[in-house]
Amino acid sequence: MTDDLQAAVAAGVFGAEEDYRALLHSVVEVARAIFRAKASSIFLLDAQADELVFEAVAGEGADTLVGKRFPSSTGIAGWVLVTGQPLVIEDVAADPRFGRDAAESTGFVPKGLMAVPLLHEERSLGVLEVLDRPKDSRFTLAEMELLTLFANQAAIALDLLQRARRAQSVLRGEGQAAVLARLAAKLEERADDGALRFLQVLEELL
Amino acid sequence: MTSEEELPAWSLPADAIDKITLPTRWPERVTREWAWGGSTGKAVRVCVLDSGVEPGHPGVGDLTNAVAIKVRDGETIVEEDNEGDLCGHGTACAGIIRELAPECELHSVRVLGAGFTGSGAALLAGLRWSIEHGFDVINMSLSTTKQKFAELLHELADDAYFKRTMLIASAHNMPVESYPWKFSSVISVGSHELADPFTFFYNPNPPVEFFARGYNLDIAWVGGGRLRATGNSFATPHIAGIAALILGKHPELTPFQLKSVLHLTATNVGGNE
Numbered sequence: 001m002t003d004d005l006q007a008a009v010a011a012g013v014f015g016a017e018e019d020y021r022a023l024l025h026s027v028v029e030v031a032r033a034i035f036r037a038k039a040s041s042i043f044l045l046d047a048q049a050d051e052l053v054f055e056a057v058a059g060e061g062a063d064t065l066v067g068k069r070f071p072s073s074t075g076i077a078g079w080v081l082v083t084g085q086p087l088v089i090e091d092v093a094a095d096p097r098f099g100r101d102a103a104e105s106t107g108f109v110p111k112g113l114m115a116v117p118l119l120h121e122e123r124s125l126g127v128l129e130v131l132d133r134p135k136d137s138r139f140t141l142a143e144m145e146l147l148t149l150f151a152n153q154a155a156i157a158l159d160l161l162q163r164a165r166r167a168q169s170v171l172r173g174e175g176q177a178a179v180l181a182r183l184a185a186k187l188e189e190r191a192d193d194g195a196l197r198f199l200q201v202l203e204e205l206l
Numbered sequence: 207m208t209s210e211e212e213l214p215a216w217s218l219p220a221d222a223i224d225k226i227t228l229p230t231r232w233p234e235r236v237t238r239e240w241a242w243g244g245s246t247g248k249a250v251r252v253c254v255l256d257s258g259v260e261p262g263h264p265g266v267g268d269l270t271n272a273v274a275i276k277v278r279d280g281e282t283i284v285e286e287d288n289e290g291d292l293c294g295h296g297t298a299c300a301g302i303i304r305e306l307a308p309e310c311e312l313h314s315v316r317v318l319g320a321g322f323t324g325s326g327a328a329l330l331a332g333l334r335w336s337i338e339h340g341f342d343v344i345n346m347s348l349s350t351t352k353q354k355f356a357e358l359l360h361e362l363a364d365d366a367y368f369k370r371t372m373l374i375a376s377a378h379n380m381p382v383e384s385y386p387w388k389f390s391s392v393i394s395v396g397s398h399e400l401a402d403p404f405t406f407f408y409n410p411n412p413p414v415e416f417f418a419r420g421y422n423l424d425i426a427w428v429g430g431g432r433l434r435a436t437g438n439s440f441a442t443p444h445i446a447g448i449a450a451l452i453l454g455k456h457p458e459l460t461p462f463q464l465k466s467v468l469h470l471t472a473t474n475v476g477g478n479e
Binding site: 045047071072073074075076078079081082083085086087088089090091092094095096119120121122123124139141144145148 | 295379382420439
């Protein structure tokens with residue numbers, strides 16, 4: 001209960017999710033621009049379903065991919081999530097399974113990808129991928145470092161999004177936190193402060 | 207490759223001194239020729255703890271054994287692995303080791319595939335199983351950030367160290383604590399950008415101890431093919447392959463001694479002499 005209440009308070013208001021989504025989208029847009037890539041995406045781990053979900057996509061697949069799911073421990077993204085190791089692969093089409101899966105789910109078969117785990121504190125939250133950098137760009141280990149820096153930012157945004165969602169589910173529920181939150185929301189709407197005074201007396205009594 | 211004869215463990219009485227006579231006298235200058243010249247890694251047992259290895263891949267050759275590790279209700283289940291490689295990465299690591307140590311024994315221990323949720327437990331169980339099976343070298347291009355696994359991993363890493371199993375693990379530069387690469391009983395590996403597979407550097411500023419080739423590599427991948435890749439996780443099997451060569455020639459070396467030989471033969475130490 002205390003944790004739930006904290007989550008609810010930490011996440012603030014009902015509208016927070018949209019802002020965090022926008023932040024994630026901005027991360028993938030900037031990642032795509034910096035690496036001059038065709039696409040960039042963030043996968044969120046859905047721990048309950050044990051699946052990776054496309055959470056934000058820039059470039060190819062932006063209209064169709066968000067919300068698509070796949071197993072959390074297979075394929076390149078699954079490997080990166082489980083092992084915590086960044087990976088850069090070129091010519092991924094040479095991997096028959098990858099090509100087929102990508103074509104089926106996205107209609108877009110990338111040639112190369114960079115994938116980096118999104119880690120926050122001790123939790124693995126998901127994976128950031130950058131797909132198809134231009135052919136003439138010479139990839140270096142320094143770029144890998146840059147991607148890692150980006151991943152930190154994305155991990156924080158992803159953490160905030162998860163908190164917001166957790167808070168929403170708490171606030172929509174029937175628990176004490178939900179009642180308190182609804183009460184607080186109603187107080188905000190009321191012009192008079194009689195109800196507030198009543199609650200202050202109640203607080204003192206408690 | 208443990209010694210048959212029981213050695214003094216906790217103290218050294220005067221009459222036991224001759225029992226710890228070392229079988230090999232190291233030369234004044236340890237060269238690569240002394241360390242692994244003429245070695246193919248023959249009879250050295252190398253374990254790839256990863257996503258599985260594709261059987262019959264031309265870049266990997268014979269796989270001595272392949273198992274999959276799963277954990278159900280706290281019980282470790284070890285099954286013969288018929289699924290091959292669920293990512294491609296394990297095949298890549300096995301291929302790199304095979305390239306450097308063509309006659310070593312390669313074993314695949316797959317700790318991936320049962321979902322993310324169970325992956326930490328599978329990693330631990332797989333590592334424990336591999337240490338119990340006495341491999342000479344374990345290649346781990348993986349790590350965990352879970353604090354609850356850190357202590358157990360530390361114990362396992364020390365256990366391996368004293369059982370003469372060299373754990374070689376990928377370092378990473380994420381802003382979070384991760385294990386086991388940071389433990390001093392393992393060899394941790396980062397990447398350099400040079401093309402020679404035998405170029406490796408000792409890092410005088412640990413925790414990353416060695417840098418090996420990990421950039422723009424031509425690697426084996428699933429489907430019998432090859433592709434180009436970059437990552438510390440590919441630098442790690444380079445050191446594993448070189449370790450297999452050294453152990454092929456000097457099977458008596460302990461992990462401490464093996465690490466010393468790697469230091470003395472590193473490109474920036476004495477490797478070019």
